[in-house]
Amino acid sequence: MNQNYDFKSVEAKWQNEWLKNRVFEVNEDTSKKKFYCLEMFPYPSGRIHMGHVRNYAIGDVIARYKRMKGFSVLHPMGWDAFGLPAENAAIKHGVHPAKWTYENIDHMKSQLIKLGLSYDWRREVTTCSPEYYRWNQWIFLKLYEKGLAYRKSSFVNWCPSCATVLANEQVIDGACWRCESQVEQKELEQWFLRITAYAEELLKDCDRLTGWPEKVLTMQRNWIGKSEGVEVDFPIDGMNEALRIFTTRPDTIFGVTFMCISPEHPLAERLCEDREALKRIRKLQREPEIKEGIFTGKYAINPLNGEKVPIWIANFVLIEYGTGAIMSVPAHDQRDFEFAVRYGLPIKVVIKPFEKDLPVPIKEAYEEEGVMVNSGAFSGLTSREGKKAVADYIEEKGLGKKTVNYRLRDWGISRQRYWGTPIPIIYCNHCGIVPVPEKDLPVILPENVSLTGKGESPLKYVDEFYRTKCPLCGGDARRETDTMDTFVDSSWYFVRYCSLHDEEAFHREKIKYWMPVDQYIGGIEHAVLHLLYARFFTKVLRDLGILPFDEPFERLLTQGMVCMESYRCLEHDWLFPKEVKDGRCIHCGKPVQTGRVEKMSKSKKNIVDPDEMIETYGTDTVRVFTLFAAPPEKDLEWSSQGVEGAHRFLKRVYALFYKHHGWLKNTSIDDSEARSLGVLSIGMTGESNILSLIHRTIKRVTLDIEKEYQFNTAIARLMEFVNEVYSYEPKTDEERKLFKFALKNFLLLLSPFAPHIAEELWHEIGEQGFILNEPWPSYDEELAKEQMIELVVQINGKVRSKIMIPQGLSDEDVVKIALDDEKVKQWIDGKEILKVIPVKGKLVNIVVKG
């Protein structure tokens, strides 16, 4: 055995062995229960960053643990390989997006292999390959057949800087989610997927997703945004026409003082003569800060009280929501209130608070519940009763009907981009829109294009692609030149992993065995977009008879961010951590300013490069650090001391085994022998029994993993174990046997976290086969019981309390327990503590003033 922990050769050796022996390749094994562990696949941007490392390390621990627990584990990886950055790189550096993408994939794959991740690479999915995207196209055709894919002209969110359409979900506070430019409105013919057809089911099934974080479910529910209300027809004065509005507050209908319609409303042009004004309002749509309107000169009649109210066109009324028209009740809706104040429109109170009166005039809208007033026969009802009573009345009299509305919009998937899946549609002058016949799939993305990055899709200028023949009449026709939103690619990739490349994409048997994903792991930034689309596609594929279930992801873990403080020099701006030495800039020697701890980002240079870390400390250290520094769902603060600490721990593990390797190799012991020896209570120190120590450790580590994947505390248990046995010297044969038993089990527990060193030491102590194929150790409740000892607490030399505590706690924990003790508190409360001295985990001396 090598005396030093040579992590480089150890890690390279086992990565090689694993690949050579194809240990991560998995096939359907009906004798075992399956477990599908999936991490969100990365965009091949060029290099792995620490966020990836954390995401995949978490997944790898789960996969390895489940494997040892006897599951047949599917753990695949792939590339979300279409997208804008490849095109931007092409424009900037003159490389073809395909070349750029595939080179990045090569490099990143080698990085993932160096992380020791247990992927079955035979299943690698690359979304930009025709053999993958042909199925995007196939799904699109199926959606088209079912009327779930359709084309319409509409205003779209347009990012002028990316020169492309953005989905509503990709617009954050009016800005592009990628480049943060101000988003504009532009009218285009677009393809849409009818996700709204599944709105109710997507909402309802949120209740079933008990393995998802509540936060994510709330975001999904809000995004779908179901609201129940009524549609009411307001006749337009002097026209044979009614204005239909949607409201969730029929109880306020007697307070209507004006109406507002969207500038896109079909009646807008007929009601408003001033075309210029209308144009101006249109431009201001989706600018939540601004409230602009124009009076049409026309009036509507409130069907409940016959009052005539003016009709306005307002920028804040959305065409896609409800009916695109609203009844405005300024007294009870703040937005209407501000509009009324701005344009001097009347405000009429019809809901009074239960306890008090509203000021006259009111200073803001009263939006709470209350009692109806000035509301004819309905006055006196509570607003809650009124909602129902007025809605019933409206239905009875045929003035309107109760309806449900969803915030969710259909998903616009057309992108004026090159690097994406071609939409399999042909336009023929005679036959109109013609879907590409299934047998002609895939529609291959041509390689020879010139990219400008602006405006229309570059495919328009590739004649061989653009000009084609109509599959129906054989006449001249054109292909659709837009490509699909890349979120289509990631909406079903988890299904593709179930079968191998030379097999069909939707292999029923294999899908039935592997799906759904048991554990999905990824960033919270995908809480609405990706996860909602994937749920939608799952339901669509179910309805096509392909998937025999309703939801793709049983459990979801959203890991926290990897954060770090940033450094800035007056002279040299942001600095990488390695450009700072002793608080000074290494370039100019000026003191640096330290910024707050925040997500690692290139712009602030508060990043550490995984490759460098692996080079210096090894993969196992990087894994242990990221897993130990915080529970998976919490943010993690990168610290070089922390990395050093993780590295020291592994070195200590290595040294411990090195110290004993001489006899370990030739000593063997199994479970039952260990038990019979264990009752002899051979101890290290006389109080702790090594057999119960290892059982306790197995129990704690297992429970920590089982309960919410608390890997940080699990690793802490392993560290405690090493501390306890580090200086133990077994003397007799029996003591040696028991110690070997403990150490062997320790390695099993360590192996999901630090697989390389565990594998190495496993062989060094004379065990056969790969440790990763060993079963996870089990524990005995009786043996795992905590051994309690009495902790004595002295205050100023007098014994003041005796507390029973588990043995083997750290000094820090013991002090905490002592200070929290009720009896102790009585003696120290309000006094200044001068000193606290823990002694061997059994005694705490507290010295207080006075």
Ligand code: ANZ
């Ligand atoms: C009258 C009223 C009185 C309203 C009141 C609210 C408060 P949710 O809950 O999100 O569904 N609304 C309806 N369609 C709209 C559109 N296309 N653009 C902008 N606003 C629209 O919101 C429903 C409420 O939002 C509706 O109820 C309507 O205003 C407004 F004291 O009608 B309410």
Ligand code: ZN
């Ligand atoms: Zn035709």
